[in-house]
Amino acid sequence: MSRILVAICLVLGVSCSLADPLYRNDEVQVPKLDGRIVGGKDTTILQYPYQISMRLRGNHRCGGSVVATNIIVSAAHCVNTLTTVANLTIVAGSTQIWAVEPKQQELAVREFIIHPNYRTLNNDYDAAILVLDGDFEFNDSIQPIKFATERPEHDTEVVVTGWGTTTEGGSISNILQEVFVNVVENDECKKAYSIMLTSRMLCAAVTGGGKDACQGDSGGPLVLNNELLGIVSWGTGCARDGKPGVYCSVPNVRDWLEQKIEELSVVGQIDFL
Numbered sequence: 516m517s518r519i520l521v522a523i524c525l526v527l528g529v530s531c532s533l534a535d536p537l538y539r540n541d542e543v544q545v546p547k548l549d550g551r552i553v554g555g556k557d558t559t560i561l562q563y564p565y566q567i568s569m570r571l572r573g574n575h576r577c578g579g580s581v582v583a584t585n586i587i588v589s590a591a592h593c594v595n596t597l598t599t600v601a602n603l604t605i606v607a608g609s610t611q612i613w614a615v616e617p618k619q620q621e622l623a624v625r626e627f628i629i630h631p632n633y634r635t636l637n638n639d640y641d642a643a644i645l646v647l648d649g650d651f652e653f654n655d656s657i658q659p660i661k662f663a664t665e666r667p668e669h670d671t672e673v674v675v676t677g678w679g680t681t682t683e684g685g686s687i688s689n690i691l692q693e694v695f696v697n698v699v700e701n702d703e704c705k706k707a708y709s710i711m712l713t714s715r716m717l718c719a720a721v722t723g724g725g726k727d728a729c730q731g732d733s734g735g736p737l738v739l740n741n742e743l744l745g746i747v748s749w750g751t752g753c754a755r756d757g758k759p760g761v762y763c764s765v766p767n768v769r770d771w772l773e774q775k776i777e778e779l780s781v782v783g784q785i786d787f788l
């Protein structure tokens with residue numbers, strides 16, 4: 516199975532999550548503090564209070580979004596290699612990765628639920644729900660985000676945020692970065708990714724490249740009008756011309772997300788264990 520995957524990745528020139536250094540050893544690179552996300556700029560958690568940092572043994576692993584006091588939405592590929600939630604925590608309310616800020620809150624994860632149709636081969640249905648061990652207390656730095664219901668039209672401007680690497684193969688950013696990109700319709704995006712791209716995916720990029728999410732941004736939010744439109748998923752390299760960033764399309768997995776979250780709350784949600 517993994518040999519087939521590697522072959523497909525090689526043929527299509529796709530950097531698959533298996534080959535992703537962040538997942539190989541669960542450690543992030545030593546910070547170089549060279550500042551910029553791929554083409555983005557510094558922002559603060561006050562602008563994006565739904566953004567969280569998922570940490571494994573204290574190391575930033577992925578992004579994610581707050582959707583309720585004890586529920587986070589992230590990417591399936593961020594958690595599918597984990598055998599346990601031990602050592603996994605969610606940090607909300609902080610602009611910086613390597614500083615404990617006054618409004619920061621950190622909670623352990625009680626369980627994660629991966630989309631039943633998630634496929635490691637091409638990261639189809641790359642969505643996961645994380646149930647927290649406790650509740651975030653909302654404040655101006657920690658707020659939930661709603662799910663978008665519709666896929667926007669080609670070229671719509673959207674924003675993606677995260678602490679991911681600021682260059683392909685580079686270091687993660689200490690300060691939360693924001694970058695504005697435009698939706699690339701799937702017919703167009705297929706030119707870059709062919710059969711790897713499915714209707715559950717959504718692409719975004721800027722003409723000529725230079726702006727994109729990158730390693731460590733995975734699971735994080737792609738947002739339109741304060742609604743969660745996408746989950747950072749994959750791409751060939753980062754910010755390359757003609758190789759858009761690919762996101763799990765929230766409108767396409769929303770029914771599952773809402774149904775699962777509803778189920779969790781019926782069972783007394785989180786206190787059913």
Ligand code: ARG
Nearest residue numbers: 728730731732733749750760
């Ligand atoms: N898989 C990466 C991660 O785990 C995200 C890659 C996004 N790549 C891109 N070019 N937008 O962090």
